[in-house]
Amino acid sequence: MCRNVAVIGVGSSKYGRRTDVSFMELAWEAYKEALDNSGVSPGDIEYVVYTSVGGYSPEGSPAGILNEYLELNPKGTSRIEAACTSGSAGIFFAYNLIKSGYADIVLVLGIEKMMESSTPQTLELLARLGNYFWEVRDYGITFPGYYALFMNRYMAVYNASEEDFCKVAVKNHYYGARNPKAQYRREISLEDCINSRYIARPIKLFDCSPITDGSAAAILVGEEYASKYSDSPIWIKGIASASASALLTGREDYLSIPSAYEAAKKAYKMAGVDDPLKYIDVAEVHDCFTIAEVMAYEDLQFAERGKGIELIREEQTYIGGKIPVNLSGGLKSKGHPIGATGVGMIAELVKQLRGEVERDRQAPIKNGCALAHNVGGIGQYAYITILSLK
Amino acid sequence: MDYIKVDNKTGGKYIEDYRKLTLEYSISVGGLEKYFEGLKNGVLYASKCKSCGSIYYPPRSSCGKCGSSDIVWIELGKEGTLLTFTEINVKPATHSHYDDYIIGIGSFNGVKVLGLVEAKYDELKIGMKIRYEIVVREPENYYIIVFTPI
Numbered sequence: 001m002c003r004n005v006a007v008i009g010v011g012s013s014k015y016g017r018r019t020d021v022s023f024m025e026l027a028w029e030a031y032k033e034a035l036d037n038s039g040v041s042p043g044d045i046e047y048v049v050y051t052s053v054g055g056y057s058p059e060g061s062p063a064g065i066l067n068e069y070l071e072l073n074p075k076g077t078s079r080i081e082a083a084c085t086s087g088s089a090g091i092f093f094a095y096n097l098i099k100s101g102y103a104d105i106v107l108v109l110g111i112e113k114m115m116e117s118s119t120p121q122t123l124e125l126l127a128r129l130g131n132y133f134w135e136v137r138d139y140g141i142t143f144p145g146y147y148a149l150f151m152n153r154y155m156a157v158y159n160a161s162e163e164d165f166c167k168v169a170v171k172n173h174y175y176g177a178r179n180p181k182a183q184y185r186r187e188i189s190l191e192d193c194i195n196s197r198y199i200a201r202p203i204k205l206f207d208c209s210p211i212t213d214g215s216a217a218a219i220l221v222g223e224e225y226a227s228k229y230s231d232s233p234i235w236i237k238g239i240a241s242a243s244a245s246a247l248l249t250g251r252e253d254y255l256s257i258p259s260a261y262e263a264a265k266k267a268y269k270m271a272g273v274d275d276p277l278k279y280i281d282v283a284e285v286h287d288c289f290t291i292a293e294v295m296a297y298e299d300l301q302f303a304e305r306g307k308g309i310e311l312i313r314e315e316q317t318y319i320g321g322k323i324p325v326n327l328s329g330g331l332k333s334k335g336h337p338i339g340a341t342g343v344g345m346i347a348e349l350v351k352q353l354r355g356e357v358e359r360d361r362q363a364p365i366k367n368g369c370a371l372a373h374n375v376g377g378i379g380q381y382a383y384i385t386i387l388s389l390k
Numbered sequence: 391m392d393y394i395k396v397d398n399k400t401g402g403k404y405i406e407d408y409r410k411l412t413l414e415y416s417i418s419v420g421g422l423e424k425y426f427e428g429l430k431n432g433v434l435y436a437s438k439c440k441s442c443g444s445i446y447y448p449p450r451s452s453c454g455k456c457g458s459s460d461i462v463w464i465e466l467g468k469e470g471t472l473l474t475f476t477e478i479n480v481k482p483a484t485h486s487h488y489d490d491y492i493i494g495i496g497s498f499n500g501v502k503v504l505g506l507v508e509a510k511y512d513e514l515k516i517g518m519k520i521r522y523e524i525v526v527r528e529p530e531n532y533y534i535i536v537f538t539p540i
Contacts, residue, residue, distance in 0.1 A: 019402030058407060120483035127482045133417060134448045135504055138534055139493050140478060140485030148476035149495060156474075156516040201477040201511060248495060249447060249502040254474050 005098045006226040006233035007387070009038020009219040010347035015335035016183040017115050018213035023057055024069040026215045027111050030340075030347075031070050034107070034217035039229040042070075045219070046103040048077040051090035051110040052339035055125045056117045066109065083129040084288065085376030086110065087216065087342025088241075088383030094220045095239055104222045110340030111215040122211050126338075129377045131246050144200035144208055144289065146248070146378045151202055151291035153254040158306040160294075162202050166193035167312045168290035169206045169332055174318075176329020178361040183212055183335030207290040209330075214337030216344035234350045237369070238271030238386035240264075246380035255306075257292075259382035260299040260375055267371075267384035268301075276301055276371070277322055280386075282352050282363035284345040286375040287330040296373050297325075300384075319363060327352065327361045342383065345372040349387050365389070421451030424463055429533035432524045435463045436501050447501045469540065470498035472520045477511050487529075496520050496537050505535035513539065 011033025013026055021029070035042065048070075050063040059065060063079040082089040087110040094106040114122055126143045127136045135141055154160060170190055176182040193206035226233035242262035245251055252258070264276075273279045283300070287293035297308035302323055311317055317325035328334045328348040331341060349370040351357045368389030375382050394403050419426060425448075428435040437449035441458035447466070452459040475494035478485070485491075492507040492514070505522055507514065519540040527534045 017397070017400055017402075019397040019400045019404055021402070118483075120481070120486055123480065124482040124484055136482075137484075138532065139504055139506060140482060140488065140491065141493055141504075142478055142480065142482055144480070145476050145478050145493065149474045149493075152476060153474040153516060198477070198479045200479060203476070247448065249504055251502070254495070 003099070004223040005095050005220055005236045006223060006230070007218050007236065007346060007350050008221050008226060008230040008233050009034045009040060010217065010350045011035070011037065012181055012216040012344055012347045013214050014181045015212050015214035015337060018113065019115060023059065023111070023113050024066065026113055026213060027066050027070065027109060030215035030217040031109055034219050038219040040105060040219055042072060044105050045072065045075055045107045047097055047106045048072050048075050049090040049094050049106065049108045050077065050079045051086040051108065051343060052079055052112055053081055053083060053086055053129070054079070054339070056112060056114040056122060058116065062111065066111070081339070082381045083376035084286070084336070084338045085342055085374045085381040085383045086339040087344065088372065088374040088385060089342070089381070091218060091220070091342060091346055091385060092239055092241055092383060095236055098220055098222045104225055106220050107217065108220065108343055109215065109217045110337070110343035112337035112339040113213045114211045114337060115213050119211065134247060142200055144203045147289040147291050148200040148203040149248065150254045150295065151289070154291060154294070155202070157255060158309060160309040162204070163190065163194055164309050164313060165207055165290040165294065166190050168287060168293045169193045171312065171315070171318060172287060172326050172330040172332040175327045175361045176333025178358050179329050179334055180358070182329040182333050183210055184329070184333045203289055203291070209288045209332050209336040212335035212337040214335055214340050214344065216340045216347045218343055218346050218350070232354050232389070234353055235388045235390065236385060237388045238267035238273070238384070240266035240270060241381070241383050242266065243381060244379045246377055248378065256295050257299055257375055257379035257382060259379045260296065260373060260384070263382040263384040264300050264373070267386050271386040271388070273386065279367050279369045280323060280371045281365050281367055281369055282327060282349065283323060283325050283371040283373065284328060284330070284348055285325055285373040287326055287332045288336060288375070290332070292375065293325065293330070300371070300373055319361070324363045327357070327363055342372070342374040345374060346385065346387070353387060353389050422449055425449050428463070429524050434466045434503070434522065434524065434535065436466055437461045438464045445501060447503060466498045466501055466503070468521050470496045470520055470522070472514065472516060472518050472537065473497055473502065474516055475507055475514050494537055496522065498522070503535060505537045507537045509539050
């Protein structure tokens with residue numbers, strides 16, 4: 001019952017405008033890669049968790065049709081949804097299936113094909129991940145709008161500028177340019193960001209993660225199976241979930257994501273991490289907007305309240321700084337296929353810990369410990385996962 | 391007819407879905423009729439639990455904290471403070487017919503309320519005093535909370 005759980009194989013499609021592949025083909029890309037680098041054969045998989053928010057492409061119940069296409073019938077399956085944390089929720093579910101002894105080998109496959117919708121339709125569907133009845137229907141808030149409310153307040157209270165936030169975008173594009181699977185493989189200048197148009201003022205186009213097609217997969221196993229399949233299993237040392245009010249008006253303030261703070265506290269305790277800066281070599285955080293990355297620094301205790309902005313001003317989240325963050329390019333540059341994002345974070349961190357990413361975006365691995373921070377909606381969901389080589 | 395189309399950005403081929411779906415809902419208001427009646431009369435109500443004193447906005451007909459269904463309606467004071475705001479420049483599909491609009495969160499005696507803000511963006515400051523009123527918004531003719539700086 002108390003056995004440990006390892007990730008032994010991961011895969012990811014190229015993220016981007018993937019109109020060159022069908023929904024099934026997109027899933028296949030991540031699945032095939034994960035299968036190949038895990039050494040698992042399809043017959044060994046006992047349960048399949050699909051993670052997808054859905055609505056952006058027309059299939060109403062993707063798990064069934066995907067399981068058929070991937071030739072995984074008659075394995076049991078379901079789709080898990082928790083907005084932009086769907087992927088992490090899937091990992092959490094798979095972890096617990098294995099932990100409980102119900103299954104030994106579980107596949108998690110996240111997918112979102114958002115470009116099959118028009119941009120206004122996508123914005124509408126995204127906004128409805130908040131509270132439609134009270135806040136979306138009458139006030140027409142959008143996802144950039146939710147985070148803009150936080151950014152304006154943060155700027156006023158902690159004396160930060162729009163330019164400060166653009167530094168997050170510059171960093172994430174710097175690393176995304178070096179990631180062959182990223183949606184935007186180009187660097188941007190501070191001016192590119194500052195001069196970009198407002199989407200939800202003060203949030204500008206270059207403060208925003210894009211609309212993305214993408215898939216990601218991870219294969220999790222119980223510890224007795226880890227060494228059978230893999231020379232370098234990556235252990236899940238901490239995994240935690242927390243929640244907060246989906247209603248904006250239910251929040252204490254607009255300076256942090258309380259669920260992310262709570263989930264981080266739980267995950268740190270579970271993994272025995274007392275000082276994250278001392279243990280964690282690399283982090284993937286949920287930078288759906290630049291303000292979200294700054295709040296993540298604080299919610300994860302990389303910086304004190306109000307000091308997150310200084311981490312980016314001082315370039316402390318680049319390689320060589322206090323803690324490298326989003327070396328994949330993050331949601332901002334790698335892309336944000338919402339239901340796949342959480343699985344994509346795990347795929348990236350497994351490769352980081354194994355030293356398998358492109359050299360100019362590889363974090364130095366000293367302690368063998370990595371963290372994924374995944375926020376859903378405006379923080380009504382949060383998941384933190386801590387991975388380790390040992 | 392162009393049956394198989396080309397995405398000029400990627401060269402990918404697609405078929406435009408010839409089935410269109412409009413989603414329409416009739417949304418139950420449950421025990422909150424009084425709230426919506428209030429909007430019609432220009433009054434903004436929160437709910438207060440008679441048993442433990444918890445105040446909810448938006449209102450609810452039972453108390454999530456103590457479980458009591460004994461609630462009273464309290465009218466929110468008209469004047470409050472602007473906590474934060476944003477201007478929506480890129481709009482969702484169902485709001486695309488409006489000009490860019492500003493929304494904000496106000497605090498009215500400690501009760502937080504989301505509203506539309508009637509002012510120029512550059513005139514707004516976090517912490518400024520605001521007043522709310524209930525206005526009929528065209529062209530749908532629905533009741534909406536509007537904040538104006540005092």
